[in-house]
Amino acid sequence: MTNEIFNEVLSETEIAVRDTLRRFAEDVMRPIGKELDTMTPEEVIAKDSILWEAHSQYAELGFGMFTVDDSMDPVEAARLGALSSEMLGWGDAGLAISFGVSGMPVNLAQMSDNPALIEKFTSDKVGCWAITEPNHGSDLLDFGSKENDGKRKGDCVARRDGDHIVIRGQKSSWVSNGTIAEMAALYCAYEDDDGVQGGAVFVVPLDIDGVTRGKPTDKVGQRPLNQGEIFFDDVVIPLDHMIAGPDQYNAVIETTLTGANGSMGSLFCGLARAALEHAVDYAKERVQGGKPIIEHQAVKSRLFEMFRKVEAARALNLRVVTHNAINPRLELAIASKVTSTRTAMEVATEALSIYGGAGITKENPIEKLMRDASVSVIEDGENTLLGLIAADRL
Numbered sequence: 001m002t003n004e005i006f007n008e009v010l011s012e013t014e015i016a017v018r019d020t021l022r023r024f025a026e027d028v029m030r031p032i033g034k035e036l037d038t039m040t041p042e043e044v045i046a047k048d049s050i051l052w053e054a055h056s057q058y059a060e061l062g063f064g065m066f067t068v069d070d071s072m073d074p075v076e077a078a079r080l081g082a083l084s085s086e087m088l089g090w091g092d093a094g095l096a097i098s099f100g101v102s103g104m105p106v107n108l109a110q111m112s113d114n115p116a117l118i119e120k121f122t123s124d125k126v127g128c129w130a131i132t133e134p135n136h137g138s139d140l141l142d143f144g145s146k147e148n149d150g151k152r153k154g155d156c157v158a159r160r161d162g163d164h165i166v167i168r169g170q171k172s173s174w175v176s177n178g179t180i181a182e183m184a185a186l187y188c189a190y191e192d193d194d195g196v197q198g199g200a201v202f203v204v205p206l207d208i209d210g211v212t213r214g215k216p217t218d219k220v221g222q223r224p225l226n227q228g229e230i231f232f233d234d235v236v237i238p239l240d241h242m243i244a245g246p247d248q249y250n251a252v253i254e255t256t257l258t259g260a261n262g263s264m265g266s267l268f269c270g271l272a273r274a275a276l277e278h279a280v281d282y283a284k285e286r287v288q289g290g291k292p293i294i295e296h297q298a299v300k301s302r303l304f305e306m307f308r309k310v311e312a313a314r315a316l317n318l319r320v321v322t323h324n325a326i327n328p329r330l331e332l333a334i335a336s337k338v339t340s341t342r343t344a345m346e347v348a349t350e351a352l353s354i355y356g357g358a359g360i361t362k363e364n365p366i367e368k369l370m371r372d373a374s375v376s377v378i379e380d381g382e383n384t385l386l387g388l389i390a391a392d393r394l
């Protein structure tokens with residue numbers, strides 16, 4: 001079952017992109033994601049790991065979830081972005097996040113309009129977004145709130161020293177691609193002789209002196225996604241690697257969160273749709289009470305509820321990303337992220353129940369989808385906290 005019920009409203013380009021990514025999601029992401037899910041975090045990132053096969057095959061396709069394409073109409077680009085993210089999330093959420101976040105330093109370099117940075121930070125390298133810290137998770141996403149004036153010292157601080165920046169401290173064990181990234185989009189506190197002036201944004205190569213990594217984080221879901229700490233021990237980068245200073249920090253983080261939450265909204269529609277499709281297929285096969293369980297009215301109505309939620313989340317997400325392509329609003333992106341991740345969790349949980357005992361076995365895909373969805377309600381901001389950020393804008 002493919003559930004492509006909106007075929008007729010897709011353009012030729014959208015159909016081509018969807019079909020290419022569906023093949024990639026089905027033939028490459030799902031089998032590789034399933035295998036990585038059973039490995040230790042160290043095995044996932046080992047030199048001979050199939051993780052690298054997934055990354056290189058994705059790179060060969062030439063898609064980038066967060067890459068900027070100025071030549072395209074913004075609404076058209078947003079629709080394609082949503083479609084792509086949904087297809088990748090349908091394949092494997094952890095791998096999809098790993099591909100997506102990888103492009104963040106490239107985007108920042110492009111924003112700088114500095115040819116040397118554009119040449120240095122390229123999409124053939126693995127990237128990450130290093131913002132949260134051991135003692136500042138939600139605090140760093142809840143930027144600009146009354147309780148958070150951005151002038152906290154932070155666990156990671158960048159300091160200007162002549163025409164250089166010196167970075168000292170660490171980022172949290174949750175940084176996606178944290179222990180494998182070759183470059184970082186670093187968001188941290190910025191200080192001068194008068195103390196911390198607020199936040200700042202940098203692009204940082206991670207193969208330079210003073211950068212070390214933590215142990216890859218072991219976690220319940222999205223296990224193909226590497227996460228881990230990055231330590232900066234007086235790491236020196238040129239001043240031109242600073243993309244935004246304290247004056248522009250809130251605007252950059254607002255833009256980043258708006259883009260990231262919109263993409264998460266699309267991606268987890270994909271996971272929710274995958275869970276629904278598996279449940280429908282299983283309900284057609286599994287016979288109890290003398291007939292396929294889909295013919296029992298109670299099962300049918302549960303499947304309809306799942307379908308209704310998935311389509312509502314997809315419709316909201318498409319509205320949000322196309323609106324935000326013209327007039328970006330963080331509260332809309334948050335509404336989509338929270339709706340999609342909740343939907344993914346609810347639909348995967350109900351799918352597991354429709355599978356009965358078979359749902360909890362490793363033979364079937366549902367228990368992994370449920371674990372992957374459980375992580376999404378915290379990722380890119382815990383949902384309740386995101387709701388508060390959105391409410392401040394109402």
Ligand SMILES: Cc1cc2nc3c(=O)[nH]c(=O)nc-3n(C[C@H](O)[C@H](O)[C@H](O)COP(=O)(O)OP(=O)(O)OC[C@H]3O[C@@H](n4cnc5c(N)ncnc54)[C@H](O)[C@@H]3O)c2cc1C
Binds near residue numbers: 139222
């Ligand atoms: C899969 C995954 C991927 C991630 N990827 C990245 C990444 O790429 N880069 C990165 O830097 N980070 C990443 N993170 C970190 C993520 O952004 C944080 O985990 C998240 O923001 C929550 O921070 P925390 O874990 O420190 O929880 P805390 O901030 O400690 O929050 C704990 C609880 O307290 C609540 N809370 C906190 N503050 C408030 C408040 N002011 N008002 C009301 N309630 C509050 C929260 O809602 C939450 O329920 C990732 C996390 C996950 C799970």
